[in-house]
Structures are given as structure tokens and as C-alpha cells.
Amino acid sequence: MNVIITNKYNAMLQGLDIDIIKSLNGEFDVEEIVSTFQNFYFQRMILDITAVKDYKDIKNLQKLSIALDMEKVILLLDDTIESSSTEYLSKLISMGIYNFTKNAEGIMYLYNNPNTYRDVAHIHQLEIEKNDDGDDSGEAYVRGRGAIIIGVKNITKQAGASTLIYMMKKLLSKHYSVVAIEVDKRDFIYFNDKDMVNATSNEIGNTVVKYSDKDVILIDVNTSRQAESLCNDVLCLVEPSIIKLNKLMMLDRNAFSKIKKEDKKLILNKSLLSSKDILEFEYESKSKVYYNLPPLDDRERNIHALSRFLIKLGFEVDNDEEMSKKNKILGLF
Numbered sequence: 213m214n215v216i217i218t219n220k221y222n223a224m225l226q227g228l229d230i231d232i233i234k235s236l237n238g239e240f241d242v243e244e245i246v247s248t249f250q251n252f253y254f255q256r257m258i259l260d261i262t263a264v265k266d267y268k269d270i271k272n273l274q275k276l277s278i279a280l281d282m283e284k285v286i287l288l289l290d291d292t293i294e295s296s297s298t299e300y301l302s303k304l305i306s307m308g309i310y311n312f313t314k315n316a317e318g319i320m321y322l323y324n325n326p327n328t329y330r331d332v333a334h335i336h337q338l339e340i341e342k343n344d345d346g347d348d349s350g351e352a353y354v355r356g357r358g359a360i361i362i363g364v365k366n367i368t369k370q371a372g373a374s375t376l377i378y379m380m381k382k383l384l385s386k387h388y389s390v391v392a393i394e395v396d397k398r399d400f401i402y403f404n405d406k407d408m409v410n411a412t413s414n415e416i417g418n419t420v421v422k423y424s425d426k427d428v429i430l431i432d433v434n435t436s437r438q439a440e441s442l443c444n445d446v447l448c449l450v451e452p453s454i455i456k457l458n459k460l461m462m463l464d465r466n467a468f469s470k471i472k473k474e475d476k477k478l479i480l481n482k483s484l485l486s487s488k489d490i491l492e493f494e495y496e497s498k499s500k501v502y503y504n505l506p507p508l509d510d511r512e513r514n515i516h517a518l519s520r521f522l523i524k525l526g527f528e529v530d531n532d533e534e535m536s537k538k539n540k541i542l543g544l545f
Contacts, residue, residue: 214256217245219263221288224316228258230323241265242272246279256323257285261295268294270303277307286322287312289543298335301544305329305336306487314543321541331538333506334516336487359426362525363433363443367467368456371449372481374399377430379510379518381408387528388427393419395436413438428527445525446474447502449481452493468499477502 213233218225222237233254240263249257257280261267264276276282287304289296289312296314304312310327313319329336362380364373377392378400384390385407392408394400395416400408411419413436420442423429433439433446440446448471450457460467471478483504485493490501503524508515519529 213254214258215249215252215254216258216260217263218260220290221260221262225258225260225288225319228316228319230256230258230320236263239263239265242275245276250279254284258288258319259285260288262290268292270300273304273309274307277309282308282310283326285309285311286319286326288319289314296544301332301335302487305332312542312544318542321538329506334520335544359420359424359429361420361429361431361443361445363431363440363446365433365435365440365446365448367448367471368451368460371451371456373432373434373449375510376449376481376505376508377432378403378405378408379508379515380522381405381430383515383518383522383529384428384430384527389425390428390430391423391426392430392432393423393439394432394434395439396434397432400432416442446476447479448476449479451482452480452485452489468497472499480504482507 214230215234215236216225216228216232217236217240219237219239226235234252236248242264245264264272266272276285287309291314294300301312310329310332311322313322364377364380366373374394377394381390381392390407392400392405393416394408394410396413398410400410409419416431416436416439420429420431431439431443433443450460464470468478478499478501480490480493480501480503483506485504490504493499494501503521505521506517508518522529
């Protein structure tokens with residue numbers, strides 16, 4: 213059986229085709245909601261966000277997330293900018309609130325198909341910082357300025373540089389002409405892609421010139437300083453597991469300070485860290501994480517979490533069709 217707590221959207225929620233065991237209408241302090249339902253058994257709670265007093269203060273939703281099982285809660289958002297912005301939604305996700313929508317159709321969809329973190333990771337990853345001119349589209353890589361050269365390197369062992377480049381190339385190829393170059397190794401041959409080539413450190417300069425007509429050149433730099441020197445940006449991949457990080461610190465205690473000093477981008481790859489975990493990581497490593505990428509499926513045709521990453525880097529990419537359709541059902545974006 214289910215419970216509903218309504219306020220502004222009472223008429224919409226009363227028309228839902230679900231069994232209701234308990235219903236409240238009005239505006240309530242978080243403490244009132246918690247005291248009523250903390251020890252009350254229910255299958256789902258449909259919560260009109262406007263029924264939570266001072267709901268625009270994210271701390272009040274945090275109190276709910278601590279006291280209630282948020283996997284059972286479907287949150288109906290309102291249309292205010294403060295409570296439906298990407299920043300607000302990202303904070304909800306950090307609290308374990310994954311099921312939110314703006315309409316009755318979305319409520320029924322989530323009732324039958326509840327979200328997991330994987331379903332909302334594309335929202336959680338969007339932490340775009342504005343440039344000085346107010347543009348929030350990252351570095352805004354565009355055609356007509358010569359090839360953009362992006363280097364990718366593993367900082368922790370086997371952090372996934374080759375596979376990430378393969379997936380980046382697949383998505384970018386929908387909008388750009390792209391080539392990927394691997395330096396001093398030959399792992400690219402296993403992808404069976406004619407636009408993924410190999411070169412030695414001695415050859416990399418001439419190889420880049422050869423493909424200078426491309427829009428984007430992705431380079432798996434490995435340990436090649438020559439290759440790094442050719443890049444507009446270098447993405448430094450860290451797999452943030454305990455064993456990988458401890459091994460890295462034993463080999464090079466200054467690894468993170470070098471990334472910061474050389475103005476490279478620190479990317480957490482194959483990561484399941486929460487926003488809180490990332491803050492702790494940044495504090496302990498005295499570094500700044502540019503992006504937190506979850507584990508990705510290299511067999512997927514469209515990978516929304518990767519799309520958001522490429523958008524932050526400044527590229528134009530298509531949104532995943534299935535995710536866009538789902539967001540439309542939920543009334544998001």
C-alpha cells in the first residue's frame with residue numbers, strides 16, 4: 213500500500229491509479245513527516261515537494277533522506293528554478309534521492325520502473341563551471357581553429373585510457389572528423405577501427421601533422437612527453453579504488469601535485485564515488501577533480517554519462533535518445 217503527501221498538486225496526486233493507505237494534505241515541517249512515517253510501513257510514498265516546509269532549502273530534503281528509505285519515495289517537483297535546476301537535482305542525487313518527476317505520467321513511470329543511480333548519473337555529473345565571459349559550455353571547442361588535440365593518460369595503472377578514447381571517438385564522430393593515436397603501444401589494434409592508429413614517440417609529431425585536417429585528435433599518450441607537449445589538453449585518469457590509490461602513492465607521492473602544477477585535468481574514471489566522497493578525495497589529495505566518470509559500457513551505442521563529460525569539455529554531442537525520451541516522460545529538462 214502507498215501513502216501520498218500533497219499540497220499544491222493535491223488534485224493531480226489524488227487522481228493517481230494506485231492504492232492509498234494514508235494521505236496527508238498541507239504544508240508540513242520535515243520533523244512532522246518523519247515522525248508520522250519513520251516507523252510506518254508503506255510500499256511507496258508519493259511526496260509533493262511543496263508539502264515540505266522550506267523545501268527550497270536543500271537541508272530539509274537532507275533530513276528526509278536520513279530518516280526515510282528514499283528508494284521508496286517518488287518526489288513530485290514544482291516548476292520553480294530553485295527546486296528544478298540541475299544543481300538542485302544533483303544535490304538530491306547525492307542524498308540518494310533518485311526518483312523525481314514533474315508530472316503524473318512520470319510518477320506512474322517511476323512507480324513501475326524506479327530509478328537507480330545509473331539512471332540519474334548523467335544529471336549528477338553535470339558540474340559545469342562558467343568561464344569569465346559567463347559561458348557555461350566548457351572550453352567551447354569549435355571547428356575552424358585547427359585540430360583540437362586531447363591527450364589521455366593513466367595515472368593509476370590500467371585506469372582505462374585506451375577504452376575511454378575508443379568511446380569518446382565513437383560519440384564525437386557523430387559531429388566531428390576524429391582520429392585516435394596511441395603512442396608507443398599497440399592496444400588500439402584490438403578495436404578494429406581504421407581511425408585508431410599507432411605511432412612511436414619519435415613519429416608522433418609527423419603523425420599529428422598527417423591528421424591535421426581532422427577536427428579532433430585523441431592521443432593515448434602513455435608515458436610519452438613528446439605526445440603530451442602536442443596536446444591542447446591532457447586528461448589524467450585515476451581509478452579511485454583503495455588499492456589503486458595506495459599503489460600510486462607508493463610509486464609517486466607527488467602524482468596529484470604534478471597534475472595540478474602542470475594544469476592538467478584530473479578525471480576519476482570507473483568511479484562510484486559520491487559527491488561527499490569526491491570532496492574527501494580532493495581534501496586528502498589536495499587536488500581538484502574536473503570530472504567523475506562512472507563505469508561505462510563500451511558496447512552501448514550512446515552513453516549519456518560520457519556525453520555530459522564531452523559537453524563539459526566543450527564539444528557538441530547528441531543526447532542519448534532513450535534518456536531524452538525518459539526525461540520527457542518525467543518532465544525534466
